[in-house]
Amino acid sequence: MALRTTPLAQLCKRATLSSSSASTLTWPANSSSWRRNNATVAPPVTQDSTGSKGPTAMVFMNMGGPSTTDEVGDFLSRLFADKDLIPLGRLQNYLGPLIARRRTPKIQKQYAEIGGGSPIRKWSEYQAAEMCKILDKISPETAPHKPYVAFRYADPLTEEMYTKLIADGFGAGKGGRAVAFTQYPQYSCSTTGSSLNELWKWRNRLEGKRATGEVDPEGAIKWSVIDRWPVHPGLVEAFARNIEATLATYPEERRDKVILLFSAHSLPMSVVNRGDPYPAEVGATVHAVMHRIGMQHPYRLVWQSQVGPQPWLGAQTSDTVENLIKKGQTDIILIPIAFTSDHIETLYELDKEIIGEAGHEGVKRVESLNGNPVFIQALADIAKAHLDSGISCSPQMSLRCPGCVSERCAEQKKFFAGQVQHL
Known part of the structure; x- marks a missing residue:
């Protein structure tokens, strides 16, 4: 958000993975091995005829922004509730909503001046869809590639994206692969780290121990992460x-x-x-x-x-x-x-x-990257290298900041790094 007028802009849009990051996730060869405890579990996600390892969900992660001025209040409320982005100490639950309410009218005026809302959803959905079209051609073995967007503070939220994944046939006993592709080219714990913490939280709630009683239930989505790409x-x-x-x-x-x-x-x-x-x-x-x-x-x-x-x-x-x-x-x-x-x-x-x-x-x-075809081809190249590599995240992601004291961050990193065993 504007530098001298609001903290809304804190730490937006950064971080991610180099062109050599990646992973290749597949379902078990013997599907009965993950049905043994539940005869009614749905079959695996339908394989596309062109891709022995597909379909693949490609999830673009970003901070997001309110698409209309009416959404500004909810956007700010979520933003100021995020301790990874704006740490307010023990008074976070009190100060966060207070700051959000006081900032809302001013920020609504700013969004009104740029057309009534943020264009980031439009561009994110466009970039993800166009990238997946290219991936279907250059990585047919993991096709079809299905685009999703998960925003941290605005619709579509991470919870909404994850629920849609399950409704589309990924996870929840059906297996399948998803790649979390951070749209912050340079990694920060405040941006990519926060988005991954949120993804890990909803994975646990919808597919993990809180939902099934198991830490790593069979038939759950197998995740990998493109966590930075600053010099691609x-x-x-x-x-x-x-x-x-x-x-x-x-x-x-x-x-x-x-x-x-x-x-x-x-x-x-x-x-x-x-x-x-x-x-x-x-x-x-x-x-x-x-x-x-x-x-x-x-x-x-x-x-x-x-x-x-x-x-x-x-x-x-x-x-x-x-x-x-x-x-x-x-x-x-x-x-x-x-x-x-x-x-x-x-x-x-x-x-x-x-x-x-x-x-x-x-x-x-300079013009922003937006629909730049060179940039979208780069996204596809990064994703292709990731899909081919057989790793679940970059080596850098598993290393915590020297001064990190967040156990949530530690457990999230441990989870995503551990997904390599499924690749």
Whole structure:
């Protein structure tokens, strides 16, 4: 959300897995082995004739956003209830709803200014569907690939997605495979970690010990995770082409001196000092993109959406733009490097608050990835490599932050890493 107006934007859209991450999940060869205790269990998910290991559910995970202004209140309530994202201590259950109610009118006005709601659901559903079309062609053995979206704070929520998976014939005694594909290219415990905690919670409630009495019941969905992909060549190429297209809009005599500001959502320093990998992975993306475009322009990595009085990762995007303009440097391109589609942070905070207030025609923003075909092909390539690899998550995901004290996080990581035994 807008940096100086609301904490709603805290820690949006980041993290994920490299092109070498993955897994290949199959059902038992002898289906009777998981029916032995229940003769009425439904048969496995129907196999597609083109895919001996299909169908495969591809679940896009993201923070989400309210599609209408009427949904803002519920969105904020869920956001401020999330201790992984906004830790408020023992008063979380009291302060969270209070902050959400007070912020709602202001945030509704901001969403009204960008068209009445966030476009992130539209783009997420489009990206997932288009990726699955490509996967059906390049990975026929795991086809058909069925797209799903699971948002952390907005519809469709993780619970809704999981219920739909079961209704569609995955899990609940029928077996089947699903891939949780985080849409935060760079991993943070506050984003990807929170989404996986939520997925793990609903797996336990709907298919795990709380539902069946078993920790790992037979016929449950077999999960794997694409948890980060900060330097995938397709992601880098998509960013690079968008930057080059924006550079081409400047007169040739000014082009080489345009300053590139890569802007990512900031983190509280308490999270950074705990050992969160997000700053390093964002930096890796920036470095890879700059190498792709030849290191020919001055650049910096800056951070947006700081909220409250506590120290946050800087320098702040808004302050940087303001200071550059004061020095007479008004040819600046903003690049939202940790987001995979437009949302409130790009359409309102960058476009209206920062670029709008700058008042200079030389301050511009590159187009977001949205429906970019290079980006969607990259998603398919990442998923294909994951499906072929036979691993359940990247080696990095199983390593906790050095300062982590969350047992929930530890158990979630243990669960997803342990899914490799089913692949």
